Amino acid sequence: MADLPLIDGFGSDALFAYRDGRPIRVGQFLHDVMRLADSLPERKYVLNLCSDRYGFAVGFAAAMLRHQTNLLPPNCTPDLIGRLRQGYESIYCLTDGAELAGDLETVVWRNAAGEPGAEPHVPRIPEIQIVATVFTSGSTGQPVAHEQTWGRLVRGAIAGIDRLGLHALRGMGVVGTVPPQHMFGLEATVLMVLQGGLRMHAGRPFFPEDIRAQIEALPRPRGVVTTPVHLRILLEEPGALPGLDFLLSSTAAMPPRLAAAAEARFGCPLQEIYGCTETGKIATRRPARTQEWQLLPGVVLAEDERGTWVTGGHVGTETLLGDVIEPLGPTRFLLHGRTADLINLAGKRTSLAALNYHLNSIDGVRDGAFVMPDECDGAVTRLMAFVVAPGLDAGTVLGELRRRIDPAFLPRPLCFVDALPRNQAGKLPRAELDELVARVAAAAG
Numbered sequence: 335m336a337d338l339p340l341i342d343g344f345g346s347d348a349l350f351a352y353r354d355g356r357p358i359r360v361g362q363f364l365h366d367v368m369r370l371a372d373s374l375p376e377r378k379y380v381l382n383l384c385s386d387r388y389g390f391a392v393g394f395a396a397a398m399l400r401h402q403t404n405l406l407p408p409n410c411t412p413d414l415i416g417r418l419r420q421g422y423e424s425i426y427c428l429t430d431g432a433e434l435a436g437d438l439e440t441v442v443w444r445n446a447a448g449e450p451g452a453e454p455h456v457p458r459i460p461e462i463q464i465v466a467t468v469f470t471s472g473s474t475g476q477p478v479a480h481e482q483t484w485g486r487l488v489r490g491a492i493a494g495i496d497r498l499g500l501h502a503l504r505g506m507g508v509v510g511t512v513p514p515q516h517m518f519g520l521e522a523t524v525l526m527v528l529q530g531g532l533r534m535h536a537g538r539p540f541f542p543e544d545i546r547a548q549i550e551a552l553p554r555p556r557g558v559v560t561t562p563v564h565l566r567i568l569l570e571e572p573g574a575l576p577g578l579d580f581l582l583s584s585t586a587a588m589p590p591r592l593a594a595a596a597e598a599r600f601g602c603p604l605q606e607i608y609g610c611t612e613t614g615k616i617a618t619r620r621p622a623r624t625q626e627w628q629l630l631p632g633v634v635l636a637e638d639e640r641g642t643w644v645t646g647g648h649v650g651t652e653t654l655l656g657d658v659i660e661p662l663g664p665t666r667f668l669l670h671g672r673t674a675d676l677i678n679l680a681g682k683r684t685s686l687a688a689l690n691y692h693l694n695s696i697d698g699v700r701d702g703a704f705v706m707p708d709e710c711d712g713a714v715t716r717l718m719a720f721v722v723a724p725g726l727d728a729g730t731v732l733g734e735l736r737r738r739i740d741p742a743f744l745p746r747p748l749c750f751v752d753a754l755p756r757n758q759a760g761k762l763p764r765a766e767l768d769e770l771v772a773r774v775a776a777a778a779g
Contacts, residue, residue, distance in 0.1 A: 337458035338488045340367075340395055343504060343531025346454060350527075351388045352507060353445070353536035355551065358388065364454040370443065371396035378424040379467075381405045381415075381438065382515065388536035389430045389443050390514040391524050394466075397428070398459050398484065404466045406515040408477050408757060412436060421479075461485025468517050470611045480612045489648035490614040491525035493630045497618055498605055503580060504531040507552035510538060510559040511545060516759040517611045518584045522559045538758075540564075542571045555579035558600075561760035562586050562694075563701060569595055570700070577601045584609070585760045587669070587687060589695050593622040608669060610656065613649045617667070629665045637661070641673060658685065677706055677717065679742045692738040693719060698726045701754050703762055704745060707771045719745035720770060722753055749774055 344350065344360045351358040370392055374380070380397045382404045384390040397404050405422065407414055415436050418425060426439040459465065465484045469477040495501065510523035527534045535552065539545040545568055549556060557580025560568075565583060568575070569592070578600040583593075584607040593604045608627050609615035617627040629635070632647030642659040645652040658670040671687025686704050693702040702721040721731060728748050735744055755766035 336461050336485075338461050338484060340364075340398070340457045340459060341528045343529065348531070349505070349533050351391075351534040351536055352552065353386070353388045361454040363388075363392070364456065366392045366445070367395040367399065367457070371399040374400050374402070374428075374441065375426055375439070376400075377402060377426050379403050379405050379422045379426075381407070381410075381418060381425060381427040383410055383427060383429040384443060385513070385538060386430045386445075386536050387510065387514050387523060387534055387538060389445065391528070391534060393428045393443055394514075394524065395457075398463070398465045399457055401463065403464055403481075406466055406468045406520065408469050408516065408759070408761070408763070414477065459484045461488070466520070468515075468520065468611050478611075482614075486614070486648055486650055487521075487525055488529060490521060491529040493632075493648050494521065494526055494607070494615055495530040497630055498580075498582070500526065500530050500532065500580070503555045503557070505533060506555040506557050506580060507533040507535055508557050508559060508580075509535040509545070509548050509552065511540065511564040512559060512561060512585070512760070513538060513758045516585075517609070517614060518607065519559070519759065521609075521614055522582055522584070522607070542568045546571070546576060549576045549578070557581060559583075562588050562592060563756060563760040565596055566592060566700060569599060575599045581605065582607065584615075587691055588621040589691060590621050590625070591695060593620075597622050610653075612653045613644055616644055616647075616649065625668060626662060626666050627669060629667070634664070635659060635661060635667065677743070679717065684740070684743055689717075689719075689739060689743055692735065693721065693731075695738070696723075696726075696731060696734045699723045699731070701756075703754055703767070704743075705767050705771060707768075716746045717743060718747055718749065718771065718774070720749045720751050720754060720767075722751060747774070 348360050349357050350360045350363045374396060380402050382390060382393050384393050394404050405418060428441050428443060430443050461484055463484050464481045466482045467479050468482055469479050508523055508527060510519055512519035514520050514524050537548055539548050557578055559582045561583060579602055581600055581602055581604045588606050596604050603620055604622060606619050606621050607615045608617040616633050617629050619627045630647055633649055634646040636643045640654060642655045643652050644655055656672055658673055660668040660670060671685030675686035677684055689704040700722040704717060704719045706717055723731060731748060754762060756762055
């Protein structure tokens, strides 16, 4: 088995990151990694809660050098922290102060490094070393842990770099609106930077004016890694948006109209990634032009009575996907939503993903989600929907839905809210949706 480099595609004096308006070179990054690695305690697991993307990358790499596994949870609620404490012996927390983990032993990363000395040495990590445990978002229940080796992560990053044409954009600055603890954020804003000679932006802007300002502060070429939710909010801002050379989205299906609007406003193609926590990215598409997904090189799908399996390429172990897949050939497929989201009403079938797609395609809808509440004491459950749509009324939204979906799937009720309880990656945890449903039921009395 081979040892694989921590970084690739960088000259010894190349720029690696931008942090607080200051450029950071490769030598400084490697110096920061080594310095932090020397100061970490002897433990087996580190809960990496650094919200500063550069600090996260330094901590991620330092933990690998100490043969520690980075635990990357979807949130840091007291309940989840308690579960991690019980499930992982010898655990401590690494943070930059933005997120804390209760009374868990904590190391606070401070970027107070001195200047690097000699020519930086690029560490190499065994490809079989388990370097991260990434947790699902909890959108279908409790978060589930999945171990990732350095070899799988590196091969996945290289496959993405090749498919997305990032060799031609070497030195590109990358702004991410998604956290590095999420699999999409880890792959697209950390690993592809490390392995592709790109330049990391340390921040994670949320508000449209912050995203715009941080893009404008970067020289060309520059790119953004985001989600449909963040992108929709950004596109609602009036006026010109800064030009981009790269735009990447994931975590939820991108409506074609939103993709086309983004391409027109930013002046570059929008690429979309499909994957899961277990496998990382496995396919891409350009949603403004096609709904078909193209598998990454070497990745293959197979079907049996249990569903669709993926293997090959960087995936390695055969993995059962949690989505309904329609193969169109050896390398192409259509995606029809989660297997857990399939709905059968009055003898008719659809998926929550399909319903959400139509709801979010309505002009004036900023965000929306259908929910099928769990059955309770044998009572009849009804499909319902939550929508963020200032300026629209229920009659307008329902009228548009009647044009797009079978009447059997019209929501009863349709609930207007100020915002949906999405997490930092743009996902909707099932527990948060259940709380919304319970509040509606309590109000109905």
